[in-house]
Amino acid sequence: MKTSKTEIAARFPQHPDTERDILGAVLVDNEVLEVVKQHLSPSDFFVPAHWRIFSVMQDLAAGGKPVELNLLCDALADDLEVRAAGGPAFIASLGDGVHRNAPITHWARMIHDAAILRRAAYAGEALTKAALQPHAKVE
Numbered sequence: 001m002k003t004s005k006t007e008i009a010a011r012f013p014q015h016p017d018t019e020r021d022i023l024g025a026v027l028v029d030n031e032v033l034e035v036v037k038q039h040l041s042p043s044d045f046f047v048p049a050h051w052r053i054f055s056v057m058q059d060l061a062a063g064g065k066p067v068e069l070n071l072l073c074d075a076l077a078d079d080l081e082v083r084a085a086g087g088p089a090f091i092a093s094l095g096d097g098v099h100r101n102a103p104i105t106h107w108a109r110m111i112h113d114a115a116i117l118r119r120a121a122y123a124g125e126a127l128t129k130a131a132l133q134p135h136a137k138v139e
Helices: 005-011 016-028 032-037 048-062 069-075 080-085 087-093 104-131
Strands: none
Touching: 016 032, 016 048, 016 104, 032 048, 032 104, 048 069, 048 080, 069 087, 080 087
């Protein structure tokens, strides 16, 4: 029985709901972005649409612009990952249910730790494939 890539990816450490909550917290309060940036980079996000959104949030802030819904939607209008996730409606829903006193640092550490574990799993998988190649060498 062969396992699909989707089934394998589902086993990797991930917190998609927490990723979403962090993005929503940034939309609710832009100052949260400074806290999150201390712990996360875009590549720490598991969901492709989430890392794209986080990347654009950082770009907006670096350009001195507010991280707000209209600018974010405009900047991501042509992004296929974000469009597949639901586009502007998805972005607008990020802040739903997120409160101002959310445990942002804890959430960011959870996502970062999961990203480290995923990277270790990917590296292990790559090493295993390389070691099992015909004529594999130690070097």
